[in-house]
Amino acid sequence: MKKFINDPADVVAQSLAGLAAAHPELRVDTEEQYIVRADAPRAGKVGLVSGGGSGHEPLHGGFVGPGMLDAAVPGEVFTSPVPDQILAATKAVDGGAGVVHVVKNYTGDVMNFQLAAELAADEGISVETVLVDDDVAVEDSTWTAGRRGTGATLLVEKIAGARAEEGGKLAEVAAIGREVNAASGSFAYALTSGTTPAAGRPGFELPADEIEAGVGIHGEPGRRREKLRPAKELVRSALDAILDAKTFTGPVLLLVNGLGGTPLIELYLIYGEASAYLEERGVAIARQLVGNYVTSLDMAGMSLTLCQATDEMIRLWDAPVRTPGLRWGA
Amino acid sequence: MDVTLAREWMRAAAGAIAADADLLTRLDAAIGDGDHGVNLNRGFTAVVAALEKTPPETVADVLIKAGTTLMSRVGGASGPIYGSALRAAGKALPPAAEVQPADLVAALHAGLEAVRKLGGAAPGDKTMVDAYGPAADAFEQAVAGGADLAGAAGAAARAAAAGAEATVPLQARKGRASYLGERSIGHQDPGATSTALIFQALADVS
Numbered sequence A: 001m002k003k004f005i006n007d008p009a010d011v012v013a014q015s016l017a018g019l020a021a022a023h024p025e026l027r028v029d030t031e032e033q034y035i036v037r038a039d040a041p042r043a044g045k046v047g048l049v050s051g052g053g054s055g056h057e058p059l060h061g062g063f064v065g066p067g068m069l070d071a072a073v074p075g076e077v078f079t080s081p082v083p084d085q086i087l088a089a090t091k092a093v094d095g096g097a098g099v100v101h102v103v104k105n106y107t108g109d110v111m112n113f114q115l116a117a118e119l120a121a122d123e124g125i126s127v128e129t130v131l132v133d134d135d136v137a138v139e140d141s142t143w144t145a146g147r148r149g150t151g152a153t154l155l156v157e158k159i160a161g162a163r164a165e166e167g168g169k170l171a172e173v174a175a176i177g178r179e180v181n182a183a184s185g186s187f188a189y190a191l192t193s194g195t196t197p198a199a200g201r202p203g204f205e206l207p208a209d210e211i212e213a214g215v216g217i218h219g220e221p222g223r224r225r226e227k228l229r230p231a232k233e234l235v236r237s238a239l240d241a242i243l244d245a246k247t248f249t250g251p252v253l254l255l256v257n258g259l260g261g262t263p264l265i266e267l268y269l270i271y272g273e274a275s276a277y278l279e280e281r282g283v284a285i286a287r288q289l290v291g292n293y294v295t296s297l298d299m300a301g302m303s304l305t306l307c308q309a310t311d312e313m314i315r316l317w318d319a320p321v322r323t324p325g326l327r328w329g330a
Numbered sequence B: 001m002d003v004t005l006a007r008e009w010m011r012a013a014a015g016a017i018a019a020d021a022d023l024l025t026r027l028d029a030a031i032g033d034g035d036h037g038v039n040l041n042r043g044f045t046a047v048v049a050a051l052e053k054t055p056p057e058t059v060a061d062v063l064i065k066a067g068t069t070l071m072s073r074v075g076g077a078s079g080p081i082y083g084s085a086l087r088a089a090g091k092a093l094p095p096a097a098e099v100q101p102a103d104l105v106a107a108l109h110a111g112l113e114a115v116r117k118l119g120g121a122a123p124g125d126k127t128m129v130d131a132y133g134p135a136a137d138a139f140e141q142a143v144a145g146g147a148d149l150a151g152a153a154g155a156a157a158r159a160a161a162a163g164a165e166a167t168v169p170l171q172a173r174k175g176r177a178s179y180l181g182e183r184s185i186g187h188q189d190p191g192a193t194s195t196a197l198i199f200q201a202l203a204d205v206s
């Protein structure tokens, strides 16, 4: 393992300290381990809290700021945060109008956020939970853990964040978040595994000509192993999987997301292929975003996310946002 | 079981998990995200420290304190699951410095019920339930047959180990491993493996 770290055990804490130093507009509680807008809590504003394991940066800490999250709770690398942490962040952003938890559908995240929401309710804070489960590579079924939350998390956080910023009520902010999730689908390919600092070795090994199809964002193997093919074909397969799973007639939001180890030169190439294929399939793109946003440490790979967008979603997508990881109009 | 033995159990469990952290992490890397050993090791190290700082006076409080510590230190799926299991087990015990094997039967079943309620896993879903369920049943049967704590704990440990091994051919339906679909077949579940270690620790100190 070659990484710019001091000690594998201190990576999350030291990275948070660095984030705090680089962004004085954020407040980082290094004791309880959460990141919050410096002006929190804002009276009368619905608070938006998200979190999950570390290693997905800029998600979630990089999305704290006006127009998006009020707080983020990072756990250890790829490990969900604990209830105490989530509760502390929830209290820190509660301005009396309630708090929305954006939770990716992983057993650990779901359980820890659920326990935190119960503790918050005991303290008189109303919490609504928006569960993100957009990954179409996983079969959905009530008998399993269901689909994972991946790229659509960014869309949910941006759009629900904008709704909260303009004064939306608790139920409204949660409703638009759920609507975005329901309208979204994602699919990912990995060229390499990521390496967690604690493990010190890649989660899986791939021969030079093979890739993992249908991976999540935690370095876990995907649904199946395939031969590497030209980007054009991989993009088509990924989009076919998404278009088969849910109905997309357009206009859509399209996120071309790198998993941490794939350079922008490839991501733009992928965007070109994706936009051409969507045009062929008669799906118009309303807005697009290209970059490394929902990552899996240093995994080389990419995910595509489509969201069937309403006018309201597009309006909220365009609303000003000012965070370390996403910034426009403000 | 008296309060000293309960503390020794937690210390032995911490030792076993530290010794096998690498194995747990490797099992989790195969079908999960490779953090199970690291997570539990962090949690049980904190449990030992918490029990030393303010030693509880009842067996119930040992388990409740251990559970609360795991819940607030581990994260992941296993933190809330082991945390609520130990807390529910502790709450099912009479508030005494010493408890009887029959009390522990009820406590083990209360813990199992908490796991099922929180995670919704059924037997055969390839989770720690597949080790915990058989262990609780074996413990109960041994006690019903007149076994003492050592005998019942030994039976539970053997049943947990067999249950963990029996997860190998299963396809995961809960937790991270379920994302792999059929590819989860052929690997032993890390959570069931750590559960077997915890029951073996009980047998070792009894």
Ligand SMILES: Nc1ncnc2c1ncn2[C@@H]1O[C@H](COP(=O)(O)OP(=O)(O)OP(=O)(O)O)[C@@H](O)[C@H]1O
Pocket (backbone or CB within 6 Å): A053, A078, A079, A080, A106, A107, A108, A109, B028, B032, B033, B034, B035, B036, B039, B075, B076, B077, B078, B079, B081, B115, B118, B119, B120, B121, B126, B127, B128, B129, B174, B175, B176, B189, B190, B191, B192
């Ligand atoms: N619903 C469930 N019920 C019971 N046990 C479960 C359930 N889901 C997962 N587990 C157990 O948890 C173990 C994995 O624990 P671990 O600490 O690695 O959590 P994780 O899934 O990696 O958490 P996170 O999602 O935060 O990374 C599995 O091996 C399995 O035994």
Ligand SMILES: [Mg+2]
Pocket (backbone or CB within 6 Å): B028, B032, B033, B034, B035, B036, B076, B176
């Ligand atoms: Mg794990």
